[in-house]
Amino acid sequence: MSALHQLTATELLAAFAREETTSVAATQACLDQIQQHDGRLGAFLRTSPEAALERAAHIDRKRQAGQPLGPLAGVPVAVKDVICVKDEVTTCASKMLEHYRSPFHATVIERLLAADAVLIGKTNMDEFAMGGSTENSAYRAARNPWDEQRTPGGSSGGAAACVAARMAPLSLGSDTGGSIRQPASFCGVVGLKPTYGRVSRWGLVAFASSLDQIGPLARTAQDCALLLEAIAGHDPRDSTSAPQPTPAYTRSVTQPLQGLRLGVVREHFGEGLNAEVESAVREAIAVYQSLGATVTDISLPHSRYGIATYYIIAPSEASSNLARYDGVHFGHRTDEAAMLAELAAERKALEAAGDRRGLDELDTPLVRMYRKTRSEGFGLEVKRRIMLGAYTLSKGYYDQYYVKALKVRRLIRQDFDRAFEQVDLVIGPVAPTPAFRLGEKVNDPLAMYLEDLYTVSANLAGIPGMSLPCGFTASGLPLGLQLQAPAFAEERLLRAAHQFQTATDWHTRAPSL
Amino acid sequence: MSLTREEVKKVSLLxxxxxxxxxLDAMTAQLGQVLDYVQxxxxxxxxxxxxxxxxxxxxxxxxDDGLEPSLDREAALANAPKRDAECYRVPAVLGE
Known part of the structure; x- marks a missing residue:
């Protein structure tokens, strides 16, 4: 048997059932791997070794006593630090929430605990999930395990890096415009963004509420099925949670699909697509053909407007959602005495200059408290998005930007509806490039936004999308293949992904750390 | 159309x-670039x-319109940056 941290969750569960090993041993192996390598990689913001080992021991005892066990019994799971765990710190990688302790569990956490999973730590991310490189973390940038000079992607960069680095077999991320799929692609792991409404958002700190979804990252489609099945399903506490029953993904995932019809989007192979990404994706399509799939050339004519649409809708929703960080209810608050002294000095200077207009426009203490608090608590990218959203929602621009974007959003959705009349899945690249270098795009917001070209449409349309390893560049960087399915067809995605993984071994390769 | 520095300043207050x-300078340039793109x-x-x-x-x-236990006051106030026994505290809103 391989070292325990190298096993998938499915393999671990089998080993536990055969009593070949214990959850304590598996959890310790993951913690050792973190201890040894995460000082360099920065995949985790916090780990909880004692609590994890204690819980693992508890589950081992339950198993020994023959008590009923949940479907993830004893498996270590990492959680992106945007998902609330009761009484523990949840920071969203922001200074704003440095000391925030959630008074409740997110629904997905309740479900993980009910499934007897072992939570080993909270993973690094772009602040409030805004970014595509995990460089926007207020604490530290995460690094790609395949090349530490490069980013693991983002915003779920830590979630993907920890799975690639064999620090956890399973992890939970969130995806608003590609934040699970793009890092999965950059790190050579599997990531699934479920249909909007499939997984409860209760306890997921909101970024853009009509786009956010929690989803699994793992090394195999089978493990993704396991984790999705544990967390999915209707939740009355989330009014956008879908009432559809959760299929038994773990039972169906290994059944091959017959006569699979794949759609290759013409517009996805245009300008800007890296040549190595393109050839790996084309080879992956050929693999499916050799497995009996038919391939149809299709068009999503509005897909080229995806980024523009997304970068109006997502910041608009963000500016509204992040209004809650007011320095009053929770989170950071500016030093009040210093703020009041500063304001008094400004007033005095304006009075001395006889500047009546300046005096009229001077902030009240409450408004200045909000402004100082938020300016100290948020990083640059978060401020940019709040500003963008506040602008596109402001009087005079609302129709021109926000309503216009909502209309184009429907056109994007209709493109998919038409495509899925002809094909079962849409297949193509995840990101236009392999993992880029740290610092390469961080000062060029638009270049960073264009990384989301192939992923944002799924969020806008609300459909599920998946990234799976499909090759490497000549320099050894992993490449990802994206599959997209109609709403609520995760089962089809998982089966198709598993089928690919039985015919290829890209997903079994590990970075040398 | 690009954004002016004055507009950016106004939005920062909103x-x-x-x-x-x-x-303000960086934001004016960067937001202008994004707005040009979404155009x-x-x-x-x-x-x-x-x-x-x-x-x-x-x-x-x-x-259902029924009673259910909700977050108790102490838990709701536990993360407040400034509070008393039962309320959040903010800077004075009225008067000087």
């Missing part, structure tokens, strides 16, 4: 942010298209 002079939506004729605010069509999700 957004309850306080930007330094350098940040391409103008090419599309969207007359008669229903705006799509949500991905799934769920109408009238109602909850």
């Amino acid at each position: 957004a309850r942010l306080l930007l330094s002079e350098d940040e 391409q939506l103008e090419e599309l004729n969207t007359d008669g298209v229903e705006p799509m605010a949500h991905a799934i069509d769920l109408a009238n999700v109602l909850a």
